Amino acid sequence: MKILVTRPQPEADKTARRLVAMGHEVVIEPMLHFQPLSLCGGVAGDAKAIAVTSAKAIEALVFNDLVSSLQQLPVFCVGDATAKAAEFAGFHRVMRAHGDVDSLAKLIVESHLKGPFFYPAAVDRSGDLAGRLMQQGVACRMVETYQMVAAAKLSQITRDQLQAGGVDCALFYSARTVQAFLNVSNLEKTIVFLNSMKALCVSKRVAEHAASFGEVLVAKTPSEESLFELLTSLQG
Missing domain, CATH: 3.40.50.10090 (Rossmann fold)
Structure with a gap:
């Protein structure tokens, strides 16, 4: 499967490495960027x-x-x-x-x-x-x-993949991440392509914001391991 990873860095890279090891293709598009305060x-x-x-x-x-x-x-x-x-x-x-x-x-x-x-x-x-x-x-x-800080736009690679219908599902770890992704998708007019994708959400609260996707799945527990179990069930 081709999976969109929306986590901030460096967590996005760690998740991507695990997914690739499981045999998936990955598109990395962090929706939030860390900014420490003094x-x-x-x-x-x-x-x-x-x-x-x-x-x-x-x-x-x-x-x-x-x-x-x-x-x-x-x-x-x-x-x-x-x-x-x-x-x-x-x-x-x-x-x-x-x-x-x-x-x-x-x-x-x-x-x-x-x-x-x-x-x-x-x-x-x-x-x-x-x-x-x-x-x-x-x-x-x-x-x-x-x-x-929320991302202001999508990368060209992600935009092209969404428009081509090449992404099977997206992983979401927070409500703000979903909201940021949908805001950018609205601005760039890619939101119409989400109805062919699955949103895999870490909790029910996160899933409440993902109604624009074709299917929304919720992990049993709020953890990455449970999100990966959802992926395995989709393959099985």
Whole structure:
């Protein structure tokens, strides 16, 4: 199958390598681009732990050279990919939730740590982790540390592939990615070609934004492994 990968870099390349190893053809078209914000050294305040909902937040801390001052704090991560990024960056005590904000909030509450938690967040957020924690009596300091800038256009290669009907399906890992892709497709008048494609979405929330596709499939769990299981079922 020919698969459109819309993740930001460098995750897009990692996903593409896995897909190629599985025998697929890949078109890479990142819809969001990482842009870290400048942070001061004391941004975490008197935090007793860190809550992270994306590996990009870890990248922002690395960019600002803050890991060494924070690495002894426990880090509660939304899922495996974020946890691996935290460990690779040098954090020593890393806990994993099950891939979404709900499970992360539950993990933090069940830890019985009252905080304050330092939550390095994106400018555009899909959930309210800080609000959920505060409702449970857990102090949380949310700080915007990075933004994901939406792509303004498609590459010529992707445009040609879409117009030729050469793409079988697209993988989507976030609602903002779907929205960015559809916005660009509208502008470039390629949206009409999406009704012959499948959208494979990491969650129901992401799938809600993918109605322009011919078929929308949702992973059983919010993970890349589950997305790949969908691909395998399509082949089988």
